Amino acid sequence: MRARVIYNPSSGREQLKKNMLDILAVLEEAGYEASAFATKAEPNSAANEARRAAKNGFDLIVAAGGDGTVNDVVNGIANLKKRPTIGIIPAGTTNDYARALKIPRTNLVEAAKVVAEGQVVPMDIGQSNEQYFVNIAAGGYLTDLTYQVPPKLKTAFGYLAYLAKGAEKLPGIRPMHMNIKYDGGEFNGLASMFFIVMTNSTGGFEMLDPNIKLGDGKFSLFVLKTANVFEILQIIGAVLNGGKHLNHPQVLYAKTNFVKVSSRDQQPLMLNLDGEYGGDAPATFVNHQQHINFIGNHTEVYEEIDAEAKREAFMQSIEQLGQDSP
Numbered sequence: 001m002r003a004r005v006i007y008n009p010s011s012g013r014e015q016l017k018k019n020m021l022d023i024l025a026v027l028e029e030a031g032y033e034a035s036a037f038a039t040k041a042e043p044n045s046a047a048n049e050a051r052r053a054a055k056n057g058f059d060l061i062v063a064a065g066g067d068g069t070v071n072d073v074v075n076g077i078a079n080l081k082k083r084p085t086i087g088i089i090p091a092g093t094t095n096d097y098a099r100a101l102k103i104p105r106t107n108l109v110e111a112a113k114v115v116a117e118g119q120v121v122p123m124d125i126g127q128s129n130e131q132y133f134v135n136i137a138a139g140g141y142l143t144d145l146t147y148q149v150p151p152k153l154k155t156a157f158g159y160l161a162y163l164a165k166g167a168e169k170l171p172g173i174r175p176m177h178m179n180i181k182y183d184g185g186e187f188n189g190l191a192s193m194f195f196i197v198m199t200n201s202t203g204g205f206e207m208l209d210p211n212i213k214l215g216d217g218k219f220s221l222f223v224l225k226t227a228n229v230f231e232i233l234q235i236i237g238a239v240l241n242g243g244k245h246l247n248h249p250q251v252l253y254a255k256t257n258f259v260k261v262s263s264r265d266q267q268p269l270m271l272n273l274d275g276e277y278g279g280d281a282p283a284t285f286v287n288h289q290q291h292i293n294f295i296g297n298h299t300e301v302y303e304e305i306d307a308e309a310k311r312e313a314f315m316q317s318i319e320q321l322g323q324d325s326p
Contacts, residue, residue: 003027004035006061007089009039047073067096071273073086074132074133083293085293087115096202101296125287131273133278137285139272140269173229173232175226176265178281180261182256190225199214219255225251
């Protein structure tokens with residue numbers, strides 16, 4: 001078996017470069033013929049290498065870096081008929097996808113050991129026009145934070161850099177006229193932003209949607225129907241308070257396997273795909289169910305899914321008892 005580690009040498013304050021020999025040793029011990037590729041400061045460097053490795057028959061591609069590196073690797077292989085398994089060694093700012101897959105985020109070598117164990121989790125992949133995303137698509141105000149914060153600031157201050165930029169932009173939020181179509185519904189009106197979510201770990205939040213089920217072929221759609229700063233802060237507080245934002249009157253929430261977004265505003269509606277600029281609306285978002293096999297901490301991931309399934313079954317039985325009661 002062959003493994004190709006595609007790593008961003010500037011991620012994690014260059015910790016990847018310092019730990020690369022140990023990471024390769026872990027993979028070699030697991031039976032892989034392992035090699036590494038350092039991404040270059042040019043467009044599609046990681047995507048091109050991932051595609052080359054896939055076409056050359058590599059069994060495993062390890063995306064070592066932040067969520068942007070994971071996105072690049074996925075975009076390199078998503079439209080191929082034969083797609084290698086993807087592992088992740090998180091060394092970015094938020095590492096949302098690694099968090100969703102229960103991969104260690106504070107120790108690169110421990111993360112490599114999870115990859116070496118090879119516990120496969122089939123994951124949905126989103127597509128917007130010709131681009132793919134694995135975790136979140138968004139549009140509107142504040143959703144450009146991730147690509148407006150300079151890389152040097154992200155390296156130096158991490159998540160605090162996003163918070164500072166967000167505080168700076170809050171006073172400038174205003175509503176935009178959006179048209180959003182989804183399974184069984186349509187929103188046509190003023191909103192400040194929308195989010196299309198694929199895991200329960202987004203932007204550092206772990207409760208954006210308590211109802212997420214990995215691999216079910218469904219997006220979680222959120223539309224914020226307000227541009228009022230105090231209401232937005234109230235909604236953020238509800239997110240932190242255990243997912244209570246789902247019932248907020250200024251939040252549209254739906255489960256859907258597609259989303260069509262267009263803008264009726266003079267200002268362009270810019271899109272964000274996994275933290276990178278993804279063009280402007282109009283756009284159609286499609287969910288490709290269980291399209292790529294990722295490696296995760298299988299036990300923890302499926303324990304979480306099983307716990308949610310048991311909770312739903314319990315609630316359904318309680319509802320049935322209520323209906324059967326005289």
